[in-house]
Amino acid sequence: MRDPDGFFLVPILFIGLLLNIQPEQPDQVIESSLSPQTPIHHVVVLMQQNHTFDNYFGTYPGADGFPGNLCVPIDPAQEGNSPCIEPFHIENHSVEDLDHSASTFFLQYNDGRMDGFVSALNAQNQDGTLSLGYYDGRDIPYYWNLADEYVLFDRFFSSAHGGSIWNRMYLVAGVPGSEENRIPDGGYGNISTIFDRLQEAGISWKYYVNQYDPSLTYKSLGETSFLDPQVQWVPLLSFDRFIDDPELSSKIVDLEQYFVDLREDNLPAVSFVLALGASEHPLTSLEAGQRFTKNLIQALMESSSWENSAFILTYDDWGGWYDHVPPPQVDSFGYGFRVPAILVSPYARKGHIDNTELDFTSLLKFIIDNWSLEPLGGRSLQVNSITSAFDFDNPPRSAIILPFDRISLEEPNRAPHRIVIYLIYGSITLLAGVLFIKVFRSDENSAQN
Amino acid sequence: MKIFLGNPGIKKIGWISAILIIASVVRLIGLNSFGYNSDEAVYSGQAAAIVQNPVLMDLFPIFRAHPLLFQFFLSLFYFFGISDLTGRLLSVAIGVATVYVTFTLGKELYGDVVGFVAALFLAVMPYHVLVTRQVLLDGPMTLFSTLSVLLLARYAKYWRSSDLYFAATAIGMTFLTKEIGILFIVAIYIFFSLSHEIRLRFRDILISAMIAFTLMALYPLSVMLAGGETSTTARQYLVWQLLRLPNHSADFYLRTLPLEFGPLVLLLAILGFFLLWKERSWREILLMVWLVVPILFFQFWPTKGFQYLLPIAPIVSILAARTIGRWFYSMRDHPIRLGGINVGTLAIAIIFISLLIPTLQVFTPATSSSFLAGSGGVPGGREAGEWIAGHLPDGSTIMTIGPSMANILQFYGHQRAYGLSVSDNPLYRNPSYRPIDNPDKQILMGEIQYIIWDAFSAQRSEFFSEKLLGYVQKYNGRVFHIESIPLTTGSGQTVDEPIIIVYRVYP
Numbered sequence: 001m002r003d004p005d006g007f008f009l010v011p012i013l014f015i016g017l018l019l020n021i022q023p024e025q026p027d028q029v030i031e032s033s034l035s036p037q038t039p040i041h042h043v044v045v046l047m048q049q050n051h052t053f054d055n056y057f058g059t060y061p062g063a064d065g066f067p068g069n070l071c072v073p074i075d076p077a078q079e080g081n082s083p084c085i086e087p088f089h090i091e092n093h094s095v096e097d098l099d100h101s102a103s104t105f106f107l108q109y110n111d112g113r114m115d116g117f118v119s120a121l122n123a124q125n126q127d128g129t130l131s132l133g134y135y136d137g138r139d140i141p142y143y144w145n146l147a148d149e150y151v152l153f154d155r156f157f158s159s160a161h162g163g164s165i166w167n168r169m170y171l172v173a174g175v176p177g178s179e180e181n182r183i184p185d186g187g188y189g190n191i192s193t194i195f196d197r198l199q200e201a202g203i204s205w206k207y208y209v210n211q212y213d214p215s216l217t218y219k220s221l222g223e224t225s226f227l228d229p230q231v232q233w234v235p236l237l238s239f240d241r242f243i244d245d246p247e248l249s250s251k252i253v254d255l256e257q258y259f260v261d262l263r264e265d266n267l268p269a270v271s272f273v274l275a276l277g278a279s280e281h282p283l284t285s286l287e288a289g290q291r292f293t294k295n296l297i298q299a300l301m302e303s304s305s306w307e308n309s310a311f312i313l314t315y316d317d318w319g320g321w322y323d324h325v326p327p328p329q330v331d332s333f334g335y336g337f338r339v340p341a342i343l344v345s346p347y348a349r350k351g352h353i354d355n356t357e358l359d360f361t362s363l364l365k366f367i368i369d370n371w372s373l374e375p376l377g378g379r380s381l382q383v384n385s386i387t388s389a390f391d392f393d394n395p396p397r398s399a400i401i402l403p404f405d406r407i408s409l410e411e412p413n414r415a416p417h418r419i420v421i422y423l424i425y426g427s428i429t430l431l432a433g434v435l436f437i438k439v440f441r442s443d444e445n446s447a448q449n
Numbered sequence: 450m451k452i453f454l455g456n457p458g459i460k461k462i463g464w465i466s467a468i469l470i471i472a473s474v475v476r477l478i479g480l481n482s483f484g485y486n487s488d489e490a491v492y493s494g495q496a497a498a499i500v501q502n503p504v505l506m507d508l509f510p511i512f513r514a515h516p517l518l519f520q521f522f523l524s525l526f527y528f529f530g531i532s533d534l535t536g537r538l539l540s541v542a543i544g545v546a547t548v549y550v551t552f553t554l555g556k557e558l559y560g561d562v563v564g565f566v567a568a569l570f571l572a573v574m575p576y577h578v579l580v581t582r583q584v585l586l587d588g589p590m591t592l593f594s595t596l597s598v599l600l601l602a603r604y605a606k607y608w609r610s611s612d613l614y615f616a617a618t619a620i621g622m623t624f625l626t627k628e629i630g631i632l633f634i635v636a637i638y639i640f641f642s643l644s645h646e647i648r649l650r651f652r653d654i655l656i657s658a659m660i661a662f663t664l665m666a667l668y669p670l671s672v673m674l675a676g677g678e679t680s681t682t683a684r685q686y687l688v689w690q691l692l693r694l695p696n697h698s699a700d701f702y703l704r705t706l707p708l709e710f711g712p713l714v715l716l717l718a719i720l721g722f723f724l725l726w727k728e729r730s731w732r733e734i735l736l737m738v739w740l741v742v743p744i745l746f747f748q749f750w751p752t753k754g755f756q757y758l759l760p761i762a763p764i765v766s767i768l769a770a771r772t773i774g775r776w777f778y779s780m781r782d783h784p785i786r787l788g789g790i791n792v793g794t795l796a797i798a799i800i801f802i803s804l805l806i807p808t809l810q811v812f813t814p815a816t817s818s819s820f821l822a823g824s825g826g827v828p829g830g831r832e833a834g835e836w837i838a839g840h841l842p843d844g845s846t847i848m849t850i851g852p853s854m855a856n857i858l859q860f861y862g863h864q865r866a867y868g869l870s871v872s873d874n875p876l877y878r879n880p881s882y883r884p885i886d887n888p889d890k891q892i893l894m895g896e897i898q899y900i901i902w903d904a905f906s907a908q909r910s911e912f913f914s915e916k917l918l919g920y921v922q923k924y925n926g927r928v929f930h931i932e933s934i935p936l937t938t939g940s941g942q943t944v945d946e947p948i949i950i951v952y953r954v955y956p
Contacts, residue, residue, distance in 0.1 A: 259955070263927075291894065291895060294895055295895055298842070298895060298898065301842040302841070302842055302898075302953070306842075398842070398843060399842030399843060400842055400843035400844045401842045401843065401844030401845050401846075401898065402844055403844065403896075404894065404895070404896060416511050416512060416675035416676055417674070417675045417676060418499065418501070418511075418675075420671055420674045420675040421499060421511065421517065421521065421671060421675055424667050424670070424671045424674075425517055425518060425521035425625075425671070426521070428518055428521075428622070428625055428664070428667065429518070429521060429522055429525075431618065431622075432518075432593075432622050435596075435615060435618050435619060435622070436596075438615060439596065439599070439600065439615060440553075
């Protein structure tokens with residue numbers, strides 16, 4: 001808790017004198033209360049864009065992916081008579097930025113029947129069949145490798161049934177921020193964010209933005225009539241205090257600083273990362289996104305922070321793609337459809353698929369609980385945390401740089417048959433032993449003769 | 450007690466025990482002070498792969514260039530844990546066993562004195578000591594080849610069929626240790642062709658040939674039956690060896706080996722050969738073919754390795770000992786004494802010391818950053834590898850100047866390493882190695898994260914050293930770790946010379 005005016009200092013000292021104890025410096029009091037409740041001392045959150053769980057992991061073995069015999073009707077109104085579309089591997093199909101407005105969500109959701117995905121997009125004059133396309137280990141090998149090694153969440157819902165702006169606000173504040181999926185004209189005002197809580201508690205944090213331009217904030221809207229993606233995807237740039245207060249604004253930095261901080265052993269307790277160009281938003285390269293993520297994770301693994309870190313990769317909204325799990329409607333904003341989410345940590349369970357019902361505010365819940373912060377409003381009070389994905393009973397696992405190529409778990413065994421080697425060379429070794437015994441026994445005999 | 454010491458049998462045991470102790474001591478002093486060199490790392494890596502060590506089996510394929518008899522034997526010890534010292538201790542044991550077989554051979558050919566003297570020379574011969582302190586195939590191959598000579602000598606002496614069969618078995622073992630052992634089949638053929646006094650029965654020839662070739666056939670058979678991706682490497686290796694460019698000049702052995710055999714030993718061996726020409730028999734023919742065939746072969750073979758001529762070391766020892774033994778024999782009634790000491794004994798002592806002094810230099814730390822393959826461990830390699838194992842994330846990929854350092858770092862560092870100098874043309878690269886197709890692309894894509902420069906490879910290939918450092922500069926390489934060795938400058942000062950530098954690249 002910050003106490004710039006020393007308002008609480010006098011009573012604390014007074015009580016200290018009464019109790020005849022050595023008064024402690026306020027900083028030391030804060031230090032002792034800052035200790036994380038788990039071995040996790042660093043949380044890094046990377047939020048990419050616009051994919052559903054089924055779109056990325058619908059065919060991942062063991063996960064709650066596409067149901068068997070799935071076929072989504074082109075026109076759900078025809079009730080069983082409509083031709084339908086089965087999920088298909090996207091391969092070389094051209095993709096487009098599918099509509100992912102709140103109205104499309106409700107049409108696709110169709111009161112929980114989950115059969116309006118094609119028709120909703122067709123109604124927008126888009127190719128609705130594309131929503132049933134999926135990627136797999138051939139297209140996103142690195143993410144599938146991560147899932148093999150760490151934790152894949154298959155009940156992780158986007159917080160809101162709209163696009164990026166609501167969902168990213170949920171990630172930082174646990175609330176949508178506005179009634180409409182847009183940044184209010186006057187910014188977000190006094191809504192508390194997780195960064196306010198961290199700042200109050202004296203816990204380090206940073207928001208790393210790829211190719212960060214500090215001149216672009218929500219206030220730029222009036223000048224350009226186009227809200228830059230950086231502003232849409234970094235909610236803090238729509239808060240006056242995070243723009244104007246030098247202490248707060250200094251924590252929103254270019255991504256280059258992330259690598260410098262890791263090298264200099266200076267990674268904050270909580271870091272959020274915005275990829276910007278490599279966001280995997282449809283029409284951008286999935287490979288570029290994966291390489292971006294790989295660089296972040298790899299740099300973390302090479303740093304001294306790795307041993308006490310948790311890296312969370314997730315996606316801000318569903319992007320119009322199909323997902324088969326009806327999202328629970330916990331309030332008037334969501335949940336939205338499931339999104340991919342992966343936890344990479346030395347304490348992450350190995351190759352684990354976590355079925356806990358989660359959303360973006362679950363990450364806030366974890367941060368709040370871990371550093372014993374004042375609770376935030378909204379959902380972060382009630383949701384599940386991600387703690388079930390950790391195994392704190394065992395020592396941390398050492399870092400492992402996963403290859404970019406898919407490690408196939410089902411690849412035929414191309415190693416030589418060791419039994420042949422054991423048999424042949426084992427027999428020869430025995431024979432060599434017998435040879436020596438014979439030779440030197442006869443040597444002894446001839447010596448005796 | 451007096452009776453006990455006066456017993457000639459006990460005396461002999463005492464002498465040979467003393468020689469074997471000397472052989473062991475000179476091979477064991479500071480045995481593990483330096484880490485493995487490239488070949489040692491490869492053979493130990495293969496042994497680890499045979500026992501399915503979870504880390505090393507992915508980095509070292511079982512089948513590479515040679516048969517697996519020694520690696521298999523080593524793998525039996527690796528069931529109890531992987532350690533570089535285990536491999537070296539096994540090599541030492543094999544080296545000491547060779548000294549004993551040399552003693553037996555010398556004794557069988559020329560009597561006890563020659564046996565003892567030959568064993569003593571081999572026990573401290575720099576060449577044999579140096580090679581049998583390393584995990585190389587040439588030490589065990591020399592053991593089996595010397596055993597083959599011993600058994601051939603017994604056959605020639607006693608005409609027992611079983612000795613010929615045993616000799617065929619030993620030749621098979623020689624081949625199964627290192628395929629170049631097939632050379633000795635040629636040597637045996639020449640030996641029997643020139644030794645007319647030895648009678649050979651057709652049945653014995655047939656059975657011996659069957660034994661030898663059946664054993665030899667087990668190598669290709671094991672490759673074929675074991676299958677797997679890496680078994681093709683073994684098949685490609687012979688083709689590559691036949692087509693590869695020379696790695697050393699024609700005078701390589703002449704420049705390097707005489708000092709390693711010991712000039713006095715060599716001189717005695719040559720002197721004896723000429724002085725005792727008239728006394729030649731099948732014994733000298735046997736020794737000479739075992740000497741000449743490998744020398745001629747490797748003189749003309751494009752690939753010359755420092756340790757390749759090790760099988761001739763016991764033969765050279767016996768030839769030198771033969772000269773001394775003959776002199777002892779001729780002087781036995783009227784020995785010449787100097788200060789009360791038999792001159793022959795004095796000569797042996799002088800030669801022994803002349804061998805021991807350079808041998809002891811094997812243990813002194815490196816004073817330069819140059820390195821000859823096969824001549825010992827690589828300073829700093831193990832330390833750098835262990836640093837890598839402790840500090841780099843699993844799955845890291847390293848680029849080195851050449852494959853030699855890559856092998857060492859893979860063994861100790863447990864991370865995959867590729868040599869920049871490995872050609873992408875299959876005609877010009879060892880099929881065991883994988884080239885880096887496009888270093889720029891692989892660095893930019895994050896597939897190579899570390900670049901490691903080392904003084905030994907840089908000294909061998911300035912071109913690739915500069916190229917490697919070019920990538921360090923181009924991709925913002927930052928020094929992560931430096932391995933240094935203390936070097937003495939011309940002015941007598943000791944300075945820490947960086948010999949291995951680990952860079953992290955940030956494309």
